[in-house]
Amino acid sequence: MSNTEQTLSIIKPDAVERNLDNEIKEMFKNKGFSIVKEKKIQIEKPEAEKFYKVHETKPFYNDLCAYLSSSPIVVMVLEKENAVLANRELMGATNPTEAEEGTIRKKYGISIDKNCVHGSDSVENAKIEIDFFFKD
Secondary structure, three states: OOOEEEEEEEEOHHHHHOOOHHHHHHHHHHOOOEEEEEEEEOOOHHHHHHHOHHHOOOOOHHHHHHHHOOOOEEEEEEEEEOHHHHHHHHHOOOOHHHOOOOOHHHHHOOOOOOOOEEEOOOHHHHHHHHHHHOOO
16 A cells, blocks of 8 residues: 655755755655646745744744745645655754754754754645645
8 A cells, every 4th residue: 555645845044045956856756756846936024034934933934934925935735655754854854063964954054043944744744735835
């Protein structure tokens, strides 16, 4: 029985500014992900606030929203078996200094805030996040 899932990945402003999007996409492909949909967009702060609503009580919320809307991002729908977990493993820890070797954040992350990528944390949230950016 196959457990093919979809998950949302965002290549964040710091990585897009450094032209790392193609290298990061290659890392996904090398790990067996299919990039089902992708687009480069710039979102407004109110959109970022809606997207990160789950974090609105946290102290970093405002900075996070300002950052995500600061310059273009690449949003992608990734697909493979157990995609949510596999993506989180490939991204690495939120703090790049704690991320394992070979992960995206270890390789390209600058700081906890500028850690290159976002990925859905559950199958349920993946569906919500994919719908957020890819409403047909």
